[in-house]
Amino acid sequence: MExxxxxxxxxxxxxxxxxxxSRYSIRIMLGIAILGNAVxxxxxxxxxxxxxxxxxxxxxxxxxxxAAANPLPQALILTAIVISFSFLAFLLVLTYRAYQALKTxxxxxxxxxxxxxxxxxxxxx
Amino acid sequence: xxxxxVISPIVLCIGLGALLLMLRNRTEWQAAVAIPGLVxxxxxxxxxxxxVASDGAVTMVMGRWLPPFGIAFTVDIFGALMALTAxxxxxxxxxxxLSEITGSSRRYGFFPFLMxxxxxxxxxxxxxxxxxxxxxxxxxxxxxxGLLILGSEPEQIDGALKYAVLNLIATTLxxxxxxxxxxxxxxxxxxxxxxxxxxxxxxxxxxxLAGLFLLAFGMxxxxxxxxxxxxxxYHTPRITVSALFAGLLTKVGIYALIRILVMLLPVERAxxxxxxxxxxxxxxxxxxxxxLGANDIRRMLGYIVISGIGTMLxxxxxxxxxxxxGTIFYALHSMVLMTALYLIAGQAAHxxxxxxxxxxxxxxxxxxxFAGLSLVLFFAISxxxxxxxxxxxxxxxxxxxxxxxxxxxxxxxxxxxLTTIVFxxxxxxxxxxxxxxxxxxERMKWHATLPLLGLTLLVVGFGLFPEWxxxxxxxxxxxxxxxxAYLQSVFPAAGGAQ
Numbered sequence: 001m002e003x004x005x006x007x008x009x010x011x012x013x014x015x016x017x018x019x020x021x022s023r024y025s026i027r028i029m030l031g032i033a034i035l036g037n038a039v040x041x042x043x044x045x046x047x048x049x050x051x052x053x054x055x056x057x058x059x060x061x062x063x064x065x066x067a068a069a070n071p072l073p074q075a076l077i078l079t080a081i082v083i084s085f086s087f088l089a090f091l092l093v094l095t096y097r098a099y100q101a102l103k104t105x106x107x108x109x110x111x112x113x114x115x116x117x118x119x120x121x122x123x124x125x
Numbered sequence: 126x127x128x129x130x131v132i133s134p135i136v137l138c139i140g141l142g143a144l145l146l147m148l149r150n151r152t153e154w155q156a157a158v159a160i161p162g163l164v165x166x167x168x169x170x171x172x173x174x175x176x177v178a179s180d181g182a183v184t185m186v187m188g189r190w191l192p193p194f195g196i197a198f199t200v201d202i203f204g205a206l207m208a209l210t211a212x213x214x215x216x217x218x219x220x221x222x223l224s225e226i227t228g229s230s231r232r233y234g235f236f237p238f239l240m241x242x243x244x245x246x247x248x249x250x251x252x253x254x255x256x257x258x259x260x261x262x263x264x265x266x267x268x269x270x271g272l273l274i275l276g277s278e279p280e281q282i283d284g285a286l287k288y289a290v291l292n293l294i295a296t297t298l299x300x301x302x303x304x305x306x307x308x309x310x311x312x313x314x315x316x317x318x319x320x321x322x323x324x325x326x327x328x329x330x331x332x333x334l335a336g337l338f339l340l341a342f343g344m345x346x347x348x349x350x351x352x353x354x355x356x357x358x359y360h361t362p363r364i365t366v367s368a369l370f371a372g373l374l375t376k377v378g379i380y381a382l383i384r385i386l387v388m389l390l391p392v393e394r395a396x397x398x399x400x401x402x403x404x405x406x407x408x409x410x411x412x413x414x415x416x417l418g419a420n421d422i423r424r425m426l427g428y429i430v431i432s433g434i435g436t437m438l439x440x441x442x443x444x445x446x447x448x449x450x451g452t453i454f455y456a457l458h459s460m461v462l463m464t465a466l467y468l469i470a471g472q473a474a475h476x477x478x479x480x481x482x483x484x485x486x487x488x489x490x491x492x493x494x495f496a497g498l499s500l501v502l503f504f505a506i507s508x509x510x511x512x513x514x515x516x517x518x519x520x521x522x523x524x525x526x527x528x529x530x531x532x533x534x535x536x537x538x539x540x541x542x543l544t545t546i547v548f549x550x551x552x553x554x555x556x557x558x559x560x561x562x563x564x565x566x567e568r569m570k571w572h573a574t575l576p577l578l579g580l581t582l583l584v585v586g587f588g589l590f591p592e593w594x595x596x597x598x599x600x601x602x603x604x605x606x607x608x609x610a611y612l613q614s615v616f617p618a619a620g621g622a623q
């Protein structure tokens with residue numbers, strides 16, 4: 001099970017990085033959405049995926065069965081999902097506003113804050 | 126075990142943030158709530174520093190879930206020093222905001238975002254749990270987005286988009302590293318990890334992990350080659366916001382880098398040392414070269430922030446107690462000074478009618494006191510005595526020579542020289558050159574004078590009486606190198622070991 005998930009995580013990361021390298025802001029956003037999910041899936045897989053064993057310490061044993069899934073990474077992901085979801089919502093609005101204000105979704109043309117032709121500081125006194 | 130002082134800066138900030146959010150439309154009340162709140166925050170952080178400096182590290186656990194299971198907040202001298210300086214900087218910036226951020230910008234939520242930003246920053250400095258550190262990073266990141274686009278001008282949206290995407294990728298990388306850290310050690314408590322690392326015998330790929338952390342925090346701190354988001358965005362928001370960001374945000378990255386690499390993964394830090402040395406030197410040079418080529422003084426200051434990050438990384442690269450002590454001193458000095466310099470830039474534009482060096486002129490004749498204040502700060506950033514920039518550079522250069530890294534010492538001195546040229550030119554053009562057509566008949570308001578005077582006094586004080594701060598930063602660096610006190614405060618019964 002984990003091996004399959006590991007491959008899926010790899011595919012997710014590849015797709016995310018490929019999309020984020022694009023010039024177009026909407027593709028970058030899609031890349032970020034996939035990246036967030038890739039990380040969550042990575043943490044989930046790292047905590048073992050074993051639905052067969054209950055993560056409850058059995059009677060008469062001091063520790064948890066080693067094959068049981070670790071619940072802590074799942075708690076971490078829950079936090080991370082909420083955070084990445086809210087960030088994505090903000091970023092999508094920001095991208096849309098950028099498209100409205102700058103009339104482009106091509107990051108190469110977003111030069112308002114850093115104009116291509118910048119004056120040099122005065123060279124003489 | 127539970128000490129309320131540890132958590133109170135964060136509780137105060139979140140509480141005030143929520144209160145101010147409710148007072149969103151009562152713009153005249155907001156400052157009256159926020160500024161006394163920030164004064165209280167400074168007092169609490171000072172009390173915390175006093176306690177930590179006299180009694181050693183303090184730990185507080187949430188809900189009696191004892192470490193390593195519950196989330197622990199552990200404060201040592203390093204964290205308390207950074208938190209106190211952050212609070213002071215925020216107080217100065219909030220005074221300055223009274224003249225700059227009014228009406229609609231306050232309705233957009235300047236003060237609530239400021240409070241939540243401070244909650245994130247204080248939380249990052251005070252927490253003793255790696256995942257909790259990630260959460261505070263996200264808190265400060267989302268509030269910094271809000272501050273960055275205050276005003277919704279097209280330049281701000283352009284800058285914010287680049288800032289937001291790159292910083293979000295950096296925190297996501299941090300989250301990946303946290304996941305791997307948990308997979309290796311089975312714990313997220315910093316003290317517990319430090320114990321397990323020092324116990325050794327781990328075949329885990331810790332070097333890769335340290336590299337990931339270096340990339341993630343390097344991106345947050347704007348170290349070369351992942352520094353380009355900073356000059357793209359820091360000149361777009363209101364000057365108060367730029368000043369806050371320059372004072373607080375990149376330093377949180379440096380703090381986290383030191384905390385993780387030096388305290389948790391010392392062996393791997395030593396292995397990465399040569400790489401960090403190169404990054405430090407290139408960051409310093411790239412920063413100062415960018416500053417030499419910039420015409421807009423806000424952009425110039427953005428590059429100077431980057432150059433300062435390079436100087437701080439020099440101490441991380443050395444890793445000795447002296448080097449780290451220099452880095453911590455430099456970080457404190459840089460927090461105060463960069464905020465002050467951005468406020469100076471704001472006032473220069475207020476008096477001279479623009480941010481561009483081609484336009485500014487005649488500031489010396491217009492207001493001699495302001496020129497004198499600026500000159501003190503320019504000397505301090507160049508590292509000239511008797512101001513605050515001098516001592517950390519002395520400590521760093523000495524530590525570099527002690528480690529035999531003469532090229533690092535040479536780079537620090539060269540960058541100091543180039544910075545002197547940068548600011549000498551600013552003084553020549555903007556202050557001494559005869560007045561430009563754009564000069565206004567404006568006067569400085571007390572909201573602007575007061576924080577500038579306060580920060581300058583701190584800069585002069587750090588420079589004239591460095592002994593107590595040197596002692597504190599030395600103790601802080603020692604506490605990172607040998608975190609016995611830190612461990613003992615988290616695991617009191619076991620005498621520092623689990």
